[in-house]
Amino acid sequence: MANLFDITLLCSPLYVSRHVTCALLFISLAQTQNVVVFQPSYLTATGPTVTAFLLGNTSDISLNLRTASPSNTTGSIDSPSCVAELTQWVLTREQVGKTAVRIQLRLDKSLHLCGENETDTDCCPKPLCVLETLQVSACVGGTPQASLLIQARIHALLVPANTGSDNKTVIPNQVYQPLGSCPCDLTLRSCDVRCCCDKDCSTEDLELFVSDCLPGPFGGQVSPAPDYQCSVQSSENSPDWFPFLCVNSPAENNPYLGLFYQGNAITPKPGPSFQSPVLSAPVPVNVYIQGSPIFTLNDQYFTIPQKVLGQCVNNAPVAFLKNFEVECATVLRSCPTGPPLQTLPTDLRIKVKNGQGGEVMVDVIDEVATDLSQFVSSTDSDEGLVCENVTLALDYQFYWKGNGITSITLTRTVGTITLNSIVALTTKYSAVFLNGEFMAEPNSGNPGYQVGRPVIAGFVDTLDNDTDSVQRTSLNLWKPVSNGHCSTAETKPVLFGENSTSGCLLAISQQNLTQCDLLRETVSSLQADLITATLVAKSGNPDPLTMTEWVNISFVTLNSSTTMEDTTSSCHGVPSHQHIHVWSLITGIVEGVPQREIQALQVSSSLSHWALDCGGGDVSPCVDPMESQLFPITSSVTFIDIPVDTGPPKTRFQINFTEYDCNRNDVCWPELAFPITKYYTGEPYSQSLAKGLILVFFFIAASILGTPWRQIRQAWK
Structure with missing residues (x-):
């Protein structure tokens, strides 16, 4: 039993390179016995390369290529044949796995179009260069087992006679001509792709991108004259208001006039540059804040080797309250003679401004490294050039309080290195800011958190x-x-x-x-x-x-x-x-x-x-x-x-009986008791209450002394 893979191919022609790209989409496993098939069994080629697969038991299979032609009687393609013919295609095969063979056909012919007086036969006499049907047969002992039909339809490559130059088309002054006659014509004496108004494009060139022309005025397709122009109206198809309300305007006067023009010069904004920037002189600060640079007594940056953009920089400014720890790798071919690998304690004892009007001096402590394994790649050889007092590490400790520096301690680690050939040296540099016994840590707000700072x-x-x-x-x-x-x-x-x-x-x-x-x-x-x-x-x-x-x-x-x-x-x-x-x-x-x-x-x-x-x-x-x-x-x-509490909670009456809530309804029933209720704000509450009580008194007096009460008293007597 042999494994047979049913492979479905999707082929997409690329019109520029004339290649066919086949993508393997789906593979399903099947079982069969001594059967071979082509997948796909039919192809349409529009480029000089065709790829297919032969699947099955391909151990004793031979491949034969010939040009197929339809039968004169039936009109169908002749049956497969194991007799190979000489064609303009080169057939190659490549084993892919145990049960699959990749078959590739490559056109052994130039696809450029023949010139008028060209004598070379390896060219295309007409734009449709190749139009033929090919048949690939898989045979075993002279008996065909499977066949692949390929319909080749390949056009010649249209290469302009002039490959182009650096000359550019001169566009006239756009103040007086709207966008020029063809704005997309950017290359002189050469056809610009998708520019259908380019006079340098031949008919064959336009056929390649006639359906993808650049739209709008930039592609030379200026909008037609509007209906209100008197020149576009006709007596057969004219609106009722014609010709009383039409406009006579020259063609040069259109909405695109002046879209491109030579106006005032605009100073460009500075952008990123790969050139070394010119650094301005440092401006010393009176009080240190987090992130500000530290200055020496002569108003220069206090520098320590650091990493900038992944690279070690020997003179990088130190920022206040910014801890760091870096390692720099250096290849030594000879003994170092200058900083930072060769330093003296006197050079490191620098006076630094403390940020409070005074100064502090760097206190240097020397240590000699006996174990060089963490600094040097190999120390197994004792013969060679001996380099003494090489600076291996510089560890700074800055003690600070408030906005100033109280003292600076530097621990310099030195060692002796033997150079037998080339040595890879790793030096270490660090800076730690200490407030008493605690290391300085960057804050994320003062006191509340700032958005974008670490939690x-x-x-x-x-x-x-x-x-x-x-x-x-x-x-x-x-x-x-x-x-x-x-x-x-x-x-x-x-x-x-x-x-x-x-x-x-x-x-x-x-x-x-x-x-x-x-x-x-x-x-x-x-x-x-x-x-x-x-x-x-x-x-x-x-x-x-x-x-x-x-x-x-x-x-x-x-x-x-x-x-x-x-x-x-x-x-x-x-x-x-x-x-x-x-x-x-x-x-x-x-x-x-x-x-x-x-x-x-x-x-x-x-x-x-x-x-x-x-x-x-x-x-x-x-x-x-x-x-x-x-x-x-x-x-x-x-x-x-968490929402902020803006007031006392609402009562159950305000929540359930919203129709009595004056803040949520246009009709407020409590306002009927004007002016003695709190909803009346026309005057002070004490005055409105007094006037309200007077009105109530007169109402009661009028009711008692009025006609209804008089009749009641008479009936009682």
């Missing part, structure tokens, strides 16, 4: 004096890079006020799905690495020693609605999605800016059911236990604003 998180760390302190960390989301796999994915911090969803792809095979407990543990470990904190800061500048400024993070696992059991090819309860809910509240306003604080933070994990998908013809993951499929692991964050 501050942390975990409890007990100090030597049994005091609880919060060690800062961050909440992270997935940041897929490269191919998007979780093995190469990076993380990004959660930014306050910005909802986000991201993820990565994890390759899972059938073998992994047989170990569901290990799979769930692996996914849980990947998601747990995103959030290692147990606390989140309420404000943007929390105190690490004040526990009331931190909120506990709650972790919740959302169970699936249906209970499913693990099988040999599927696993349930995989925590593939991790969602962060952040509730924030506006607690006040400082200088007109709302101050937002985090009230609660919840991390929830959603469980998914993972199973291999073998539909669509791709059955290899279900057959091969090592073949893998990609499953998504996602993370997201949502920020929820």
